Amino acid sequence: MPLRDARRVLRGWRRTRPFWGGLLLILGGAELLIIPLSPLTVLVSLGLGGIAAIGIGIALMVAGLFLWLLPHAHHYVSVNALILSVLSFAATNLGGFLIGMILGIAGSAMGFGWTPVADDDRDAAGRPRLREGQGTRTLAVLLPVVLAGTALWGAAPAKAAPGDGEIVAARTPPTITTKLFAPKGFIVAGVRDIPTADGPMKVMVLRMNAASLTDYRLTTRDGSRELSLGAETLDLSGKVTLYLTKFKGCIQGILCLTFTPDRLPVPPLVPPFVFITQVSAEQALVTSDSVVAGGLRLEARA
Known part of the structure; x- marks a missing residue:
């Protein structure tokens, strides 16, 4: 494989920050921008929804970059990105027709659940061991599922509860x-x-x-x-x-x-x-x- 040294450096950089969470946030923000950045006539017809999509899309992309460049602030960044992702459904074109919203929620969950690798969890070459991050990855995968399940439960009409x-x-x-x-x-x-x-x-x-x-x-x-x-x-x-x-x-x-x-x-x-x-x-x-x-x-x- 070409560029072996460059790939090794990139791999080491990726493993010291919530890379995949940031990537999903950037993709979700970019998806929200696709329709509002269409021709001007489309943007005018969308009105405030198009303007909100531009603002939330840019904010999610910036949040993804912050996860890459400032991994120590991943909790604060992820919470705010989650709020924006959920609000995008009501404020924009259905959260980028659900795609941008789901990518934002998944990226926020992965960013929030990321844990830095301690020195004791690295091998002699300084690389993370295979067990690194397994628990947090499981949490990151399950959180969007829990959110979706709670949404379906909460939206379903119900009769009066006992009492x-x-x-x-x-x-x-x-x-x-x-x-x-x-x-x-x-x-x-x-x-x-x-x-x-x-x-x-x-x-x-x-x-x-x-x-x-x-x-x-x-x-x-x-x-x-x-x-x-x-x-x-x-x-x-x-x-x-x-x-x-x-x-x-x-x-x-x-x-x-x-x-x-x-x-x-x-x-x-x-x-x-x-x-x-x-x-x-x-x-x-x-x-x-x-x-x-x-x-x-x-x-x-x-």
Whole structure:
């Protein structure tokens, strides 16, 4: 084989960084750019979706280069690349018709699961032993499968779970607004029917370990009066579950989206380290082990 020395140097460089994760991110970003970089008439017809595809595609390619050039930051880079990959489905042309999104998710998983090779795991020639990285490669392969499986499970409509029938929701869900919604823990979105006085109501279900809300306000009506409950801060913790008929907000304060039970994010997952601003939602029910409110106030208007 020609260029034996060059191939040896390249192999040694590749084994000291999440090379394949970075390569998949670069390919996923390039795939997202294919359609928006078509002739100008195509880009104009795509509108904001085309612009978002350009931005997310470039960001994923830069993330892939960062995995190659700054392998010590692979955790931070991979998490942000995963967020962009998932958002590409809603913000662009279906995540590059799923191809770019799947490549981005797989590359992020491989980058996050990569582990540097310790000196004790190298042979006399300085090359990694055969067992190097087997566990992390298995994790990287399984994570996209788990994400896809969770997406299918969460998107499938479900009837009320045991115990849900004990609580009857209001006929008209009150309106919730908050300037900042910061969930903590893994969130799964699904669809479910909950009982009301007028019959079942179709809602989205969001589950998390905890959540903090800033400048919280709940508005509902009691006959001819409008009732308003507000709080400067509201902290929910311990098996938090939100039942919503509508959710509108700006993810990371940039990408503004609206979700309903008939239009859920796919995959129905919210990655960690995500915050949502300017939230407006219709909340049928909320359950939590603990609720702590600061600056609570109650108002009634005719």
